[in-house]
Amino acid sequence: MKPVNFDYYAPSSVDEALDTLAELGYDGKVLAGGQSLIAAMNFRMARPSALVDLNNVPELSYVKPTEDGGLAIGTMTRVFDVEHSAEVIKRFPLLIEVSKYIAHPQIRRRGTFGGAIAHADPAGQLPSISVLMNMQALIKSKGEERWVDGQDLIIGPFMTVIEPHEMLAELVLKPWPARTGSNYVQVSRQSGGYAQSAVASIVTLDENERCKDARMVLMSVGEVPILSQKAGEILVGNAPTREAIEEVAELAVTTEIDPATDLHATADYRRSITRVLVVRSLTEAVERAKRGG
Amino acid sequence: MSNKLFPITVTVNGVEYKREVEARLLLSDFLRHDLGLLGTHVGCEHGICGACTILFDGGAVRSCLIFAVQANGHEIRTVESLGTPENLHPLQQSFHEKHALQCGFCTPGFLMTLVPFLEENPHPSDDEIREAIDGNICRCTGYEKIVEAVQDAAAKNSQAK
Ligand SMILES: Cc1cc2nc3c(=O)[nH]c(=O)nc-3n(C[C@H](O)[C@H](O)[C@H](O)COP(=O)(O)OP(=O)(O)OC[C@H]3O[C@@H](n4cnc5c(N)ncnc54)[C@H](O)[C@@H]3O)c2cc1C
Ligand code: FES
Ligand code: FES
Numbered sequence: 195m196k197p198v199n200f201d202y203y204a205p206s207s208v209d210e211a212l213d214t215l216a217e218l219g220y221d222g223k224v225l226a227g228g229q230s231l232i233a234a235m236n237f238r239m240a241r242p243s244a245l246v247d248l249n250n251v252p253e254l255s256y257v258k259p260t261e262d263g264g265l266a267i268g269t270m271t272r273v274f275d276v277e278h279s280a281e282v283i284k285r286f287p288l289l290i291e292v293s294k295y296i297a298h299p300q301i302r303r304r305g306t307f308g309g310a311i312a313h314a315d316p317a318g319q320l321p322s323i324s325v326l327m328n329m330q331a332l333i334k335s336k337g338e339e340r341w342v343d344g345q346d347l348i349i350g351p352f353m354t355v356i357e358p359h360e361m362l363a364e365l366v367l368k369p370w371p372a373r374t375g376s377n378y379v380q381v382s383r384q385s386g387g388y389a390q391s392a393v394a395s396i397v398t399l400d401e402n403e404r405c406k407d408a409r410m411v412l413m414s415v416g417e418v419p420i421l422s423q424k425a426g427e428i429l430v431g432n433a434p435t436r437e438a439i440e441e442v443a444e445l446a447v448t449t450e451i452d453p454a455t456d457l458h459a460t461a462d463y464r465r466s467i468t469r470v471l472v473v474r475s476l477t478e479a480v481e482r483a484k485r486g487g
Numbered sequence: 488m489s490n491k492l493f494p495i496t497v498t499v500n501g502v503e504y505k506r507e508v509e510a511r512l513l514l515s516d517f518l519r520h521d522l523g524l525l526g527t528h529v530g531c532e533h534g535i536c537g538a539c540t541i542l543f544d545g546g547a548v549r550s551c552l553i554f555a556v557q558a559n560g561h562e563i564r565t566v567e568s569l570g571t572p573e574n575l576h577p578l579q580q581s582f583h584e585k586h587a588l589q590c591g592f593c594t595p596g597f598l599m600t601l602v603p604f605l606e607e608n609p610h611p612s613d614d615e616i617r618e619a620i621d622g623n624i625c626r627c628t629g630y631e632k633i634v635e636a637v638q639d640a641a642a643k644n645s646q647a648k
Contacts (some may be wrong), residue, residue, distance in 0.1 A: 196532060199490060202510035202556060232552045233533040236513070245510070249557055274546070299598060300624020301534060303546045305551065385621040 195228055197235035201244040208334065208363065214246050215359050216336035216480040224244050224361050225310030229301045248359075254308075254363065257281050263369035269308025269362045274299075274374060275322075277308050284328075286367060287487070288376035289393065292319045295378070298386045308362045310487055313416070314348045317388040319378070323418035324365065326394050328412040339363070351417045371406070374398045375482030377475045379468050380413070383458065389414045390459040391468045393475040395425065397434065399483045405429040410476065415453040415464050422446050425475065425476065434480045443472035495559040499524065501569040508555045515539045517555035518565060519525065526566035526595050530624070537623035541565050541595040546599045566595035578602060578640045587636035589627035597623050601637055610641060 203218075205211040215222050221241040226232060226249075234240035249256055254270035257279045265281055276282055277293035296310070296319050310320040311331070323377055324331075329344040333356055333434050343364075356362055370376075380392030392413040398406045408420040408429040424445045428438055446468070453464035492507040499522060506521055513532070518524045518541070530536035532551045539550040542564035569576035575583060578598060588594045597620060604611070604619045611619070616637045619631070623635065 196513070197511040199509070199511055202554075204556075227559075228552050228554075229534060229549075232513075232554070235511075236532045236551065247557065289646075294618065297534075298537070299619060300540055300549055300622050301549045301552075304543075304548045341554065384582065385618075 195236070197232070198238060202247065203244065203251050204247045206250045208251060211248060211251060211300070211361065212334060212336045214245050217246050217460060218246070218359075220358050222358055224248060224309075224312070226312070227272065227305035229297065229305035230309070230313045230315070232275050242458065248361070251350045260366060265367045266366050267367065268305050269306060269364060271307045273302040273305050274309055277302065277340055281426075284378075285369060288323065288327075290395065292323055292378045293318055293382055295382075295386075295389070295392075302316055308324065308365060311347070311365065312354060312356060312362045314350075314352050314354050316351050316416065316418055317414045319380075319392070319394075319413070322392070322411045322413045323378075323394060325419045325421050326396060326409055327367055330366040330368075331362055332366070333360050334363045335352065335360040345421065356467055357467055370487070371398050372486070373483050374407075375479040376385045376447075376487075377478040377482065377485070378393070379471050379475045379478075388458070391453070391464050391471055393468065393471040395479045397429070397476065397479040397483050399434075399480070404432055405434050405480075405483065407451070408434070408476070410442070410472065412468060412472075415451040415468055417452075420451055422450055424450060429476075434476065436477075439467060439473055439476045439480075442467045442476060446472055448456070460467075488587040491558045493559070493642060495556055495638065497555075497561060497563060499556045500565060503589060506555075510554060510556050511590065512555045512565075513551055514541070514553040514555045515550035516559055517558070518550060518563070520556075524565050524567055528592055528595055535624070536593070536599065537596040537620075538593055540599045540623065542554070542599055542603060545603065565600070566598055568594055569598060573627045578605065579634070581640040581643070582633070585639055586631050587628060587632040587635040593623060593625040594629075596624070603604070605641060605644070609644060612637070 199355050203214045216252045225245040225247040254268045256268040258266045311324045324344040329340045376396045378394045380389035380390045389460040395410040397408045400406045408425045412420040447465045453461045455461045518527045530538035534552050541550045570579050612635035616634050
């Protein structure tokens with residue numbers, strides 16, 4: 195047996211889970227899909243003293259349309275089920291495009307949508323997409339709940355504003371306007387491997403083919419997902435020409451990212467591929483917006 | 488922290504087992520050590536290699552990244568549920584004929600990934616097969632023969648219909 199001993203709780207409702215988390219305080223840890231946590235426990239890198247397993251709480255798994263045309267996704271919804279949801283395919287093709295890069299099919303079967311975001315891995319796709327789309331996170335604790343903007347949820351590598359006695363319960367995705375296109379591109383050493391660099395973007399055009407909105411997130415090139423300001427500053431109000439997009443790429447890699455050198459890539463290499471990926475991602479998002487999304 | 492034992496009831500390959508397990512016991516170790524089902528192989532124990540892939544309520548998952556206690560009330564299928572040496576499962580037969588294994592260490596994981604895949608995609612393209620097995624490492628075959636075996640099984644299956 196590889197992991198250290200721990201106390202195990204398997205509540206069957208959200209209220210019971212919140213009671214248990216409140217009692218355990220700093221000793222408690224939520225177990226979602228376990229696809230990051232159990233791996234870390236097998237290495238004994240993680241040694242939680244108590245786990246609160248949410249796998250027996252069916253009320254946390256759903257994909258529900260919201261009144262404004264967006265979606266609410268329960269935290270325990272498996273990535274596999276998000277990837278195959280007709281509601282998601284219809285509204286947010288970006289989530290479908292990104293899913294096949296997340297780990298492997300067998301891991302997406304078990305890993306959860308909310309767990310991946312709560313894990314806040316700077317090289318993880320879903321934490322970055324939650325920042326890019328500014329998903330609204332519903333955080334619950336015993337007798338209380340609060341909403342946090344996706345942009346404010348992640349505060350450091352593997353760190354979020356979620357406290358030990360709290361849990362992430364739901365993510366709400368706001369609908370995209372008409373003429374919105376999105377794209378995800380990454381470079382990794384092998385299929386299913388973590389990205390050396392990756393870029394996701396969402397662009398909305400007006401009737402005159404000028405950018406109404408342009409958002410872009412840069413992954414694996416800093417301690418947290420980096421939401422670019424340059425894309426908006428340079429593109430909004432203007433035509434997204436090749437020159438304008440190249441200017442975004444130049445400024446993004448020189449002023450916005452802080453890539454590290456590690457086993458997987460050097461900082462210089464990361465900077466150089468990021469420049470190319472920014473151009474590719476924005477260009478494709480614009481093309482898709484022109485075709486209606 | 489306790490060594491508390493949790494009673495579980497799990498159906499494995501159609502047989503119901505009642506056991507008591509420590510919370511930290513991995514499902515892969517439960518299958519191998521407690522039930523003696525040695526077909527499920529353990530390579531890395533952190534989700535990379537895919538050798539431990541089993542079916543959990545019909546879906547292919549890593550048994551090294553699930554605790555046995557979490558299988559309580561669920562249905563598990565392992566490679567032992569496929570064929571016997573005298574009567575191989577059609578996919579096993581195709582692996583055999585197409586030389587899709589050498590040492591065989593990775594094979595149970597490939598089979599348990601590909602059996603449900605073929606049920607959902609009876610006529611897969613080579614690319615779809617490669618995507619389906621991107622979470623399974625094979626150090627021997629170079630994967631070509633595995634893709635051929637899957638195509639062989641798919642072709643024989645549609646002929647049989
Ligand atoms: C071999 C391998 C390759 C992988 N490759 C990738 C990849 O390329 N890209 C990628 O993005 N991911 C990858 N992953 C990680 C995978 O996507 C995980 O599923 C995901 O990171 C965590 O989701 P989970 O549901 O399994 O969470 P768990 O592992 O159960 O939990 C992760 C963390 O989040 C906390 N947590 C989970 N849910 C909640 C909640 N509701 N409230 C509060 N805290 C919570 C847990 O306490 C824990 O600290 C890989 C994993 C493996 C094993
Ligand atoms: S032993 Fe489970 S994936 Fe390698
Ligand atoms: S046959 Fe030896 S590892 Fe695949």
